[in-house]
Amino acid sequence: MDCWKEAMGRSWIYPTLIICINGFFSTMRPSEAFLTPYLTGPDKNLTIEEVTNQIFPVWTYSYLALLIPVFLITDYVRYKPVLLLQGISFIVTWLxxxxxxxxxxxxxxxxxxxMTTATEVAYYAYIYSVVSTERYQRVTSYCRSVTLLAATLAALLGQLLVSLAGVSYFHLNAITLASVSLAFLCSFFLPTPHRTMFFHRKDGPEALPAPQKGLDSLRPEDRDSGSDGQGPAPQQQAEGAQAQSSVLRVLVQLSKDLRDCYSSRKLLYWSLWWALATAGFNQVVNYIQVLWDFRAPSHSSAVYNGAVEAIATFVGSATSMAVGYVKVNWDLSGELALGIFSAMDAGSLFLMHFTDNIWACYASYLAFKACYMLLITIATFQIAVNLSMERYALMFGFNNFVAxxxxxxxxxxxxxxxGLGLDISTQFLIYGSYFTLIAGIFLIRSIYTIISIRCRNTSVVGEGINQ
Structure with missing residues (x-):
């Protein structure tokens, strides 16, 4: 039995299966689409102002404070402990x-x-450390598909239980607690990786793409080879020095990699859109339930948050998949697409502000999320296409940090x-203006790019004729 477990641990199927099960149950949260009605309802009896201006902002602040430390610690401790920490954080959250x-x-x-969102980095980073590079595309698609499926099913299940079975929001949260607890239990069955992207590069039998030179090449036993007979204190000092040296080397290498990545104008502009748009998208998603509750108060109206989130997730995944079948010269037309679809996002947000109709708000949200998912998929591909896995993870992490x-x-x-403490309707006016600014930047940039390319082509043709 032990031999069988060891063989399964070495294969790519076992860890992929476990991490997908973990991802499914950690994303299967049917109560999440009904968080604002739950907090403002009889269970918690909070006001909409308290939820909007005092409670929800804490998530943003804690996420920002924890993101960089968790990113570095995740790699150093080989991912699994961070996945366990994520499970504990989920359980504490819902308790x-x-x-x-x-x-x-x-x-x-x-x-x-x-804390749970900051530790999400461990989900994908883990699987890259236990499978070979030729399987990255396949396992990424599995992990991504499982989480999208779980998010869709969770929102749909929550809506059906609320609308058809009359299940209370309290019991929806109890179901979510059971689901995230199962995800936590699954984490214990994950094999611990022997190699990671940055700190533990030489421990495994297989190196990652474009490896750095010898981050762990100075082992304690090598450094102490001429110190036979000495006590444990010098050896511990050597190990401590090696750990500090390894951390320092990784940080220096990360800074060099970031500088090299952003030296490319193409990657710089795509990353700029990524950071700006993701900041706005996360802000809208974080407060959309508050707007819905403002337009149609949950204590006196039927709530369809779950159905809208399920449709939005499905439409978003469909538009993301469609990108793979569209033949476009993104080098020429990419920035134009960023400008046009960002303008559509701005229009959707303005409609949410000016309309009092809840169904118009729902429809605008669907359009907003579909446009963003389409563009973020294009940006992801454009940024990742020429990067090694280390720089891929590093650049995405830094873009998300800026966002x-x-x-x-x-x-x-x-x-x-x-701060200003604006009411929720005025907030969405600000967000619409924010996306208008993004659209303006990239429309102007795209027009400049297209004109420059045409002028260069015209001059080349003219030179050819003169010759």
Missing amino acids: LLLFARGVLAMQAVEFFYG LAIQTILTLVVVDSK
């Missing part, structure tokens, strides 16, 4: 949601939820009660 009351307790909920920093500024200025 507090179920049994705690008051603004301070719900702020604690948002802090622990920020989160921008989102934190938006939250602090627009939402937080210590």
Whole structure:
């Protein structure tokens, strides 16, 4: 039996299966689409102003504070402990949601939820460390498909239980707690990787693409080879020095890689859109339920949040898949697409602000999410196509960090009660103006690019004729 487990642990099928099961149950959260009605309802009895201006901003702040430390620690401790930490954070989040009351307790909920989102980096990073490079595309598609399926099913299940079975929001949260607890248990069955992207490069039998030179080449036993007979204290000092040296080398290499990545104008512009748009997208998703509850109060109207989220996830995944079948010269037309679809996002947000019809708000949200998912898929492909896996992960992580920093500024200025503390309708006017700015930047940039290319082609043709 032990031999069988060891053989399964070495294969790519076993860890892929376990991480997909983990991803399914951790994403299977039917109560999430009904968070605002739950908090403002009789279970927690909070006001919409408390939820918007005091509670929800804590998630953004905690996510920003934890993202960089978790990113580095995740690689150093070989992923599995961080996946276990994610499971614990999920469980604490939903235990507090179920049994705690008051603004301070719900702020604690948002802090622990920020920890779960910060630890999401371990989900994909783990699978890249236990499978060979030729299987990256396949296992990525499996992991991504499982989480999209779980998100769609969770939202749909939540809507059916609320609308048809009359299940309370409290019991929806109990179902979510059971699901994330199963995900936590699955994490224990994951084999611990022997190699990682940055800190543990030489431990495994197979190197990752474009490896750095010898981050772990100075082993303690090699460094102490001439110190036979010495006590454990010098050896511990050597190990401590090696760990510090390894961390320093990784940080220096990361800074060099970032500089090289952003030296490419093409990657710089795609990354700029990524950071700006992701900040706005996360802000909209974080507060959309508050807007829906403002347009159609949950205590007096039927709530269809789950159905809308299920359709939005499905439409978003369909548009993402469609990108693979569209033949477009993205080098020429990519920035134009960023400008046009960002303008459509801005229009959707303006409609959410100006309309009082909840169905128009739902439809606008569907259009907004579909446009963003389409563009983020294109940006992901354009950024990743010429990068090694290490730089791929590093650049995406840094782009998300910049996005989160921008989102934190938006939250602090627009939402937080210590800032402007704007009402939810005015907030969406600000978000629409924000996406208008993004659209303007990339439309102007795309026009400049197209004109420059045509002028170059014209000059080349003219030179050819003169010769």
